[in-house]
Amino acid sequence: xxxxxxxxxxxxARDLRVVxxxxxxxxxxxxxxxxxxxxxxxxxxxxxxxTILKALNGLxxxxxxxxxxxxxxxSAAARLALRRATAAVFQRPYLLAANxxxxxxxxxxxxGLGRNAAxxxxxxxxRLLGIAQLAGRKPGNLSGGEAQRVSIARALAVDPDVLFLDxxxxxxxxxxxxxxxxxxxxxxxxxEMAVVWVTHDRDEAFAVGDRVSFxxxxxIVQTGVPVDxxxxxxxxxxxxxxxxxxxxxxxxxxxxxxxxxxxxxCGMEIACGDAPEGPAVACLPPEDVVLFASAPIxxxxxxxxxxxxxxxxxxxxxxxxxxxxxxxxxxVAALVTRAAADDLGLAVGMPIVAAFKAAAVHPxxxxxxxxxxxxxxxxxx
Amino acid sequence: xxxIxxxxxxxxRLLFGGDADVYQIALRTLWVSGLALCFxxxxxxxxxxxVALNHFRGRRLVVTIINTGMAxxxxxxxxxxxxxxxxxGPLGSFRVLYTTWAMVIAxxxxxxxxxxxxxxxxxxxxxxxxxxxxxxxxxxxxxxxxLLLREIRVALLATVMAAFGAVISExxxxxMVGGNIKGQTQVLTGAIVQETRIGRFSVAIALALILMTLxxxxxxxxxxxxxxxxxxx
Numbered sequence: 148x149x150x151x152x153x154x155x156x157x158x159x160a161r162d163l164r165v166v167x168x169x170x171x172x173x174x175x176x177x178x179x180x181x182x183x184x185x186x187x188x189x190x191x192x193x194x195x196x197x198t199i200l201k202a203l204n205g206l207x208x209x210x211x212x213x214x215x216x217x218x219x220x221x222s223a224a225a226r227l228a229l230r231r232a233t234a235a236v237f238q239r240p241y242l243l244a245a246n247x248x249x250x251x252x253x254x255x256x257x258x259g260l261g262r263n264a265a266x267x268x269x270x271x272x273x274r275l276l277g278i279a280q281l282a283g284r285k286p287g288n289l290s291g292g293e294a295q296r297v298s299i300a301r302a303l304a305v306d307p308d309v310l311f312l313d314x315x316x317x318x319x320x321x322x323x324x325x326x327x328x329x330x331x332x333x334x335x336x337x338x339e340m341a342v343v344w345v346t347h348d349r350d351e352a353f354a355v356g357d358r359v360s361f362x363x364x365x366x367i368v369q370t371g372v373p374v375d376x377x378x379x380x381x382x383x384x385x386x387x388x389x390x391x392x393x394x395x396x397x398x399x400x401x402x403x404x405x406x407x408x409x410x411x412x413c414g415m416e417i418a419c420g421d422a423p424e425g426p427a428v429a430c431l432p433p434e435d436v437v438l439f440a441s442a443p444i445x446x447x448x449x450x451x452x453x454x455x456x457x458x459x460x461x462x463x464x465x466x467x468x469x470x471x472x473x474x475x476x477x478x479v480a481a482l483v484t485r486a487a488a489d490d491l492g493l494a495v496g497m498p499i500v501a502a503f504k505a506a507a508v509h510p511x512x513x514x515x516x517x518x519x520x521x522x523x524x525x526x527x528x
Numbered sequence: 529x530x531x532i533x534x535x536x537x538x539x540x541r542l543l544f545g546g547d548a549d550v551y552q553i554a555l556r557t558l559w560v561s562g563l564a565l566c567f568x569x570x571x572x573x574x575x576x577x578x579v580a581l582n583h584f585r586g587r588r589l590v591v592t593i594i595n596t597g598m599a600x601x602x603x604x605x606x607x608x609x610x611x612x613x614x615x616x617g618p619l620g621s622f623r624v625l626y627t628t629w630a631m632v633i634a635x636x637x638x639x640x641x642x643x644x645x646x647x648x649x650x651x652x653x654x655x656x657x658x659x660x661x662x663x664x665x666x667x668x669x670x671x672x673x674x675l676l677l678r679e680i681r682v683a684l685l686a687t688v689m690a691a692f693g694a695v696i697s698e699x700x701x702x703x704m705v706g707g708n709i710k711g712q713t714q715v716l717t718g719a720i721v722q723e724t725r726i727g728r729f730s731v732a733i734a735l736a737l738i739l740m741t742l743x744x745x746x747x748x749x750x751x752x753x754x755x756x757x758x759x760x761x
Binding site: 201204206227230231234235237239241243244253254257258301305311 | 655657658660661662663664665666667668671675678679681
């Protein structure tokens with residue numbers, strides 16, 4: 148669903164600032180939402196995701212330029228027009244004290260549609276979400292998942308140009324989340340609306356996003372296609388957020404053969420991914436680190452970095468185990484399955500060899516605090 | 529004991545014997561309190577909403593004044609209204625002192641803070657997220673206001689009941705500004721006071737029974753509507 152860069156954005160923001168009590172809460176230098184795009188705003192709690200979403204939706208007064216279909220949204224009337232051409236779903240469903248059908252019809256009624264026509268459209272939206280059987284129920288008789296589906300049906304019923312979703316799945320259990328994601332992706336695949344989806348869940352962002360923007364301190368620090376952005380985080384905060392447990396500080400050096408090496412502060416050198424020469428922090432995804440009971444034969448593998456060491460700690464991470472390996476002068480983390488750990492007979496203190504490809508080591512230049520664009524995200528947002 | 533028994537018998541005779549004076553007093557009471565209630569609700573709910581839904585400097589002071597007004601003694605309200613309406617007062621030119629209009633004004637002043645305070649409290653108890661959701665649904669300011677009132681309709685009916693109870697049972701202010709003039713400004717509470725003072729307990733009991741019946745009937749109707757509303761939620 149990724150749009151071509153030539154498509155005019157449905158929604159665009161330039162230098163958008165939300166200031167409260169003299170303090171700037173968020174500052175969006177540039178944002179553009181293409182038709183049919185699902186753009187995820189990803190970040191930790193307090194990063195300003197929801198505030199940006201509300202500023203984009205006209206719910207939060209903001210300085211700067213906000214454009215909807217090319218027209219500047221400045222006046223209160225323009226903000227109301229924006230809200231009537233869009234729809235929003237929040238973490239909690241916030242249903243009105245009416246039955247499900249009338250709840251779903253409420254947005255249409257506010258737009259002046261007659262009662263019967265609104266109810267008919269509401270039923271169609273309920274069918275789209277597979278909950279037509281709930282039409283006569285009261286909000287108090289719904290489960291959390293059902294109530295959120297009703298809230299989403301209410302938003303879809305108005306046929307919005309842009310759908311704003313503010314952590315819509317955060318309060319739901321995993322099976323309900325999965326089922327709702329599948330349904331939403333089916334609906335988004337029609338390309339009838341653009342979506343701004345706020346989440347702090349990186350897996351959710353990866354699953355639904357055509358593009359993802361990572362937020363730090365109220366600013367977008369990186370935008371791009373999820374697969375690129377997640378592989379090449381622009382800041383250590385983003386790398387930490389993605390769960391990259393190993394950080395190596397040093398200086399990038401280029402060899403005569405064009406290969407890139409990172410000379411660590413401890414003096415050791417490791418092969419790493421491509422980067423400009425100079426000071427850098429490199430992160431190493433733990434899932435890219437492979438463990439061997441003994442050193443692999445050099446020509447039998449493409450793993451350029453081989454570090455003998457010993458198991459320092461073993462920590463469960465969901466169904467996997469995070470193994471901290473203390474090598475001679477540094478520590479790296481590896482993520483392994485419990486079956487693999489059993490095969491290797493892993494125990495704290497036992498000798499082990501950690502190995503990883505040069506491409507797995509992603510260097511981030513140390514002047515990291517200025518906003519950065521991923522290589523794939525420069526043109527759009 | 530005999531006095532009470534005789535009073536009850538006389539009361540029933542007055543009630544079901546078609547005593548014109550008693551019915552006139554009862555109707556006047558309903559008219560004065562009903563009209564005052566309508567004015568108080570029409571003005572008090574929007575005013576309470578403005579305070580509840582907006583942030584402005586001095587808001588806390590305004591809320592404190594409203595809450596104090598809810599507990600204002602009716603005789604003090606009567607005194608203030610009388611001072612304004614007396615011939616030399618700021619509103620003396622309207623010449624409404626010792627008329628039923630003066631009694632309506634006094635009861636509006638008594639009911640207004642109750643309606644404002646209780647509707648304000650009901651709106652403040654709503655989740656701010658619901659207000660945001662209503663705005664995000666595309667509601668204009670007027671539509672948001674109507675939807676929010678619909679959300680607190682059960683609490684609003686309780687507000688109306690409380691205000692009605694306060695004005696229909698009030699005696700001090702209506703006597704001070706109405707004068708308790710028989711056939712002109714006398715309402716049930718004033719008449720009960722007068723009949724008790726002159727020792728006509730049977731009439732006083734009859735009037736008290738009518739007053740209680742009116743209060744019960746009005747609250748029964750409002751409670752019925754309120755519970756219907758709850759069932760629909």
